[in-house]
Amino acid sequence: xxxxxxxxxxxxxxxxxxxxxxxxxxxxxxxxxxxxxxxxxxxxxxxxxxxxxxxxxxxxxxxxxxxxxxxxxxxxxxxxxxxxxxxxxxxxxxxxxxxxxxxxxxxxxxxxxxxxxxxxxxxxxxxxxxxxxxxxxxxxxxxxxxxxxxxxxxxxxxxxxxxxxxxxxxxxxxxxxxxxxxxxxxxxxxxx
Amino acid sequence: xxxxxxxxxxxxxxxxxxxxxxxxxxxxxxxxxxxxxxxxxxxxxxxxxxxxxxxxxxxxxxxxxxxxxxxxxxxxxxxxxxxxxxxxxxxxxxxxxxxxxxxxxxxxxxxxxxxxxxxxxxxxxxxxxxxxxxxxxxxxxxxxxxxxxxxxxxxxxxxxxxxxxxxxxxxxxxxxxxxxxxxxxxxxxxxxxxxxxxxxxxxxxxxxxxxxxxxxxxxxxxxxxxxxxxxxxxxxxxxxxxxxxxxxxxxxxxxxxxxxxxxxxxxxxxxxxxxxxxxxxxxxxxxxxxxxxxxxxxxxxxxxxxxxxxxxxxxxxxxxxxxxxxxxxxxxxxxxxxxxxxx
Numbered sequence: 001x002x003x004x005x006x007x008x009x010x011x012x013x014x015x016x017x018x019x020x021x022x023x024x025x026x027x028x029x030x031x032x033x034x035x036x037x038x039x040x041x042x043x044x045x046x047x048x049x050x051x052x053x054x055x056x057x058x059x060x061x062x063x064x065x066x067x068x069x070x071x072x073x074x075x076x077x078x079x080x081x082x083x084x085x086x087x088x089x090x091x092x093x094x095x096x097x098x099x100x101x102x103x104x105x106x107x108x109x110x111x112x113x114x115x116x117x118x119x120x121x122x123x124x125x126x127x128x129x130x131x132x133x134x135x136x137x138x139x140x141x142x143x144x145x146x147x148x149x150x151x152x153x154x155x156x157x158x159x160x161x162x163x164x165x166x167x168x169x170x171x172x173x174x175x176x177x178x179x180x181x182x183x184x185x186x187x188x189x190x191x192x
Numbered sequence: 193x194x195x196x197x198x199x200x201x202x203x204x205x206x207x208x209x210x211x212x213x214x215x216x217x218x219x220x221x222x223x224x225x226x227x228x229x230x231x232x233x234x235x236x237x238x239x240x241x242x243x244x245x246x247x248x249x250x251x252x253x254x255x256x257x258x259x260x261x262x263x264x265x266x267x268x269x270x271x272x273x274x275x276x277x278x279x280x281x282x283x284x285x286x287x288x289x290x291x292x293x294x295x296x297x298x299x300x301x302x303x304x305x306x307x308x309x310x311x312x313x314x315x316x317x318x319x320x321x322x323x324x325x326x327x328x329x330x331x332x333x334x335x336x337x338x339x340x341x342x343x344x345x346x347x348x349x350x351x352x353x354x355x356x357x358x359x360x361x362x363x364x365x366x367x368x369x370x371x372x373x374x375x376x377x378x379x380x381x382x383x384x385x386x387x388x389x390x391x392x393x394x395x396x397x398x399x400x401x402x403x404x405x406x407x408x409x410x411x412x413x414x415x416x417x418x419x420x421x422x423x424x425x426x427x428x429x430x431x432x433x434x435x436x437x438x439x440x441x442x443x444x445x446x447x448x449x450x451x452x453x454x455x456x457x458x459x460x461x462x463x464x465x466x467x468x469x470x471x472x473x474x475x476x477x478x479x480x481x482x483x484x485x486x487x488x489x490x491x492x493x494x495x496x497x498x499x500x501x502x503x504x505x506x507x508x509x510x511x512x513x514x515x516x517x518x519x520x521x522x523x524x525x526x527x528x529x530x531x532x533x534x535x
Contacts, residue, residue, distance in 0.1 A: 087433075089433055090475045092228075092250050
């Protein structure tokens with residue numbers, strides 16, 4: 001009798017455990033952003049051609065620095081030098097800091113992922129800098145469409161272009177570009 | 193035949209108990225670094241006799257001290273808070289709370305209006321795993337799930353957590369059946385100081401309108417409170433970051449006016465509250481520390497007791513006894529953290 005009970009018990013436990021092992025296995029305790037971040041980060045060797053998505057070229061300490069979203073900030077920081085202003089905020093509940101580096105004409109925001117700081121957003125602060133395709137704040141919507149086409153998604157006053165996992169957004173007011181923002185999937189989710 | 197039936201029944205009972213035990217063992221205990229995951233479940237052990245229930249995100253559970261509301265105004269309150277609590281989660285927590293008690297006031301923090309879609313499983317788990325099984329929980333799970341999640345994993349969490357087998361540690365054994373309290377009536381205490389400085393300018397948005405889903409659940413909150421004769425108060429905590437845009441504030445002011453609700457944006461009252469962001473925050477202005485939370489609670493307690501006609505219950509013998517014990521624990525923790533800070 002005992003043998004029978006043990007057999008049935010073992011079978012039930014085993015079958016449930018096996019079923020469970022077939023399910024999607026993701027660590028829950030950690031922030032569950034997708035793996036694209038680390039893929040992009042691996043791809044970043046400092047050469048523009050190897051960066052995926054929209055790329056911003058900033059003036060660094062030793063020449064141009066190519067930056068896009070979802071790559072490690074640490075490497076970029078070494079090339080850009082110290083920012084004019086730095087702000088960090090603890091991620092709610094999770095370990096790690098959301099960081100904001102402010103330079104003269106732009107701001108870079110990062111989020112923590114697997115002990116790395118990945119870039120979530122690059123925000124233009126004035127009309128002194130341009131995108132790699134030549135757009136700057138103060139230019140017109142027509143110039144934006146000429147440079148990037150009309151395959152955008154409009155969200156209120158923002159026109160969003162997508163390339164790989166990066167987004168490039170232009171806020172248009174009275175036909176004039178008032179803000180330019182590069183942002184990643186991580187930020188795109190929050191804005192929906 | 194009868195013996196066989198009994199044998200099978202016993203086998204299934206033993207198997208069910210075994211699985212239940214295994215599930216208890218494998219579920220995260222949230223007792224060490226990410227204590228926010230243990231907050232929601234603490235409510236069930238409480239005496240359900242509250243005047244005010246706060247429901248919302250970290251801007252409530254780190255900024256309001258129910259101990260001060262009791263000490264200074266005799267208001268018996270509780271915070272059902274969790275990290276990045278989304279508005280549909282807050283709504284279903286309200287619905288669930290009403291199954292246990294009927295407070296005079298629900299307070300909801302409106303920062304959650306900025307989210308219009310499911311965000312992250314890790315945060316979902318911290319709110320939803322702590323809820324007892326109920327229709328409200330199921331509905332909350334369905335509203336919260338990201339594309340990768342399944343309802344069945346919330347009903348039987350062992351399906352989700354079986355991979356923790358290799359990570360099991362002392363904490364999983366020590367807190368298998370009984371957990372420590374991580375809050376004081378929902379308030380998460382921090383006494384350390386990190387002044388607010390270098391806060392970046394607000395990033396321009398393409399669309400400042402809150403989403404339809406967020407408004408849908410806010411409407412449901414209003415309806416639920418009206419139906420149950422509970423006053424709903426909207427607040428915006430005085431956290432300096434993330435930014436609370438003027439456009440957002442205008443929408444909430446208009447909504448409150450249209451629905452005859454009270455709305456307090458405490459960012460407009462920081463001087464009256466007496467907040468000093470060089471001393472009253474532990475994380476550069478995101479959340480208040482103990483001194484800040486106590487100042488805000490004193491200020492808001494005065495509003496609650498005068499404008500919402502809440503009675504002073506400090507003469508209620510049973511409540512008085514309960515709070516004596518709670519206040520002792522509160523003061524002990526305060527002293528422990530200050531002593532730790534001085535080391």
